[in-house]
Amino acid sequence: MRWPGTLPLLCLIACGRVSFDLASDANALTPDACANGHEDADGIDDGCDLCPHVNDPAQANADGDGVGDACDPNPATPGETIAFFDPFSTARSEWAFSMPPTFANDQLVFDARPQSFYGYRIDVVPMTDLYMLSGRVGAGDPTGSRQLTITLYDSGNEIYYCQLLDNNAGGEYFALTYTYDAMTYTDITPAAFSTRLENGPVFLRVQNTPTSVSCATNWPATAMMLSGAQPTDIIPSEMYFRVDGVQIFYDYFIQIHTQ
Numbered sequence: 001m002r003w004p005g006t007l008p009l010l011c012l013i014a015c016g017r018v019s020f021d022l023a024s025d026a027n028a029l030t031p032d033a034c035a036n037g038h039e040d041a042d043g044i045d046d047g048c049d050l051c052p053h054v055n056d057p058a059q060a061n062a063d064g065d066g067v068g069d070a071c072d073p074n075p076a077t078p079g080e081t082i083a084f085f086d087p088f089s090t091a092r093s094e095w096a097f098s099m100p101p102t103f104a105n106d107q108l109v110f111d112a113r114p115q116s117f118y119g120y121r122i123d124v125v126p127m128t129d130l131y132m133l134s135g136r137v138g139a140g141d142p143t144g145s146r147q148l149t150i151t152l153y154d155s156g157n158e159i160y161y162c163q164l165l166d167n168n169a170g171g172e173y174f175a176l177t178y179t180y181d182a183m184t185y186t187d188i189t190p191a192a193f194s195t196r197l198e199n200g201p202v203f204l205r206v207q208n209t210p211t212s213v214s215c216a217t218n219w220p221a222t223a224m225m226l227s228g229a230q231p232t233d234i235i236p237s238e239m240y241f242r243v244d245g246v247q248i249f250y251d252y253f254i255q256i257h258t259q
Contacts, residue, residue, distance in 0.1 A: 039106070039251070042054075046087060050071075051067070052085050053132070053254050054068070056070040066082070067081065067256060072256075073256060084253070087106055088107055088250055097118065097119050098120075099115075107250060108248070108249075112244055112248060113140070113246065113247065118241070121253075125236070125237055127208070127210075128208065129257050130256040131150050131253070132204070132206075132254050133253050134201075134202070136251075137200060140197060141168075145166065145168050146168070147164065147165045147197075147244040147245060148248075149163040149164075149241060150241050151241065153239070154236055157179060157180065158179070158234045159179060160213065160230070161206075162176055162204060164219055172192065173192045174215070175187040175190035175191070176213055176226050176228050188226065188228035191224050191226060193220050194220075197219070201218065212229055213228060214227035
């Protein structure tokens with residue numbers, strides 16, 4: 001499935017992330033300051049967890065930057081912060097959705113088999129950031145395409161994105177893709193898979209830097225990673241994710257920023 005001709009721009013004001021920017025001072029926080037969820041079941045509440053999405057009771061943090069070694073893109077060099085973490089326990093003002101999702105069992109739930117679903121992270125300009133969504137896909141559209149993306153958006157139809165695509169015609173692949181016009185698409189080193197995109201755990205992760213982009217996923221069973229040069233004439237001003245043709249049950253979203 002490809003993209004609509006025009007994507008909406010959102011100009012809403014976001015609320016700041018609560019507690020997670022205090023992760024580097026976790027030892028000084030009171031229990032109440034930490035008590036805002038417990039996504040990874042490692043015994044440390046999300047607000048004080050150095051990797052709130054990774055079961056990591058040791059909380060190793062070799063570079064002392066407040067992001068644990070288990071999830072730090074550069075564990076030996078300080079400079080990372082957890083810019084935003086959402087365990088999808090309830091609706092939050094930092095997001096705008098194309099249609100209302102349901103929040104149930106600490107998951108964002110939406111059935112995108114009838115139509116596409118978008119989640120926009122409001123007022124976030126992508127820089128040197130890691131973005132990750134994790135959860136599971138449910139039943140898929142038996143006749144249409146199925147797709148999951150994390151997308152970095154410039155303006156008009158200039159975008160690049162990491163995608164899992166199942167086009168329902170014997171073509172299933174994972175790719176870093178870009179387009180300037182929503183008509184012509186370039187897939188950078190696509191990796192094929194043979195399992196329909198339905199009924200299984202999935203994560204999608206994007207690492208964006210000023211010169212390159214990497215994509216990672218665990219679908220269908222073995223971790224895959226792709227990387228390529230960032231299109232120099234696409235300067236992203238917004239980040240969003242898209243779901244097509246499947247039920248989605250996302251457990252969390254995390255953004256880790258590198259100074």
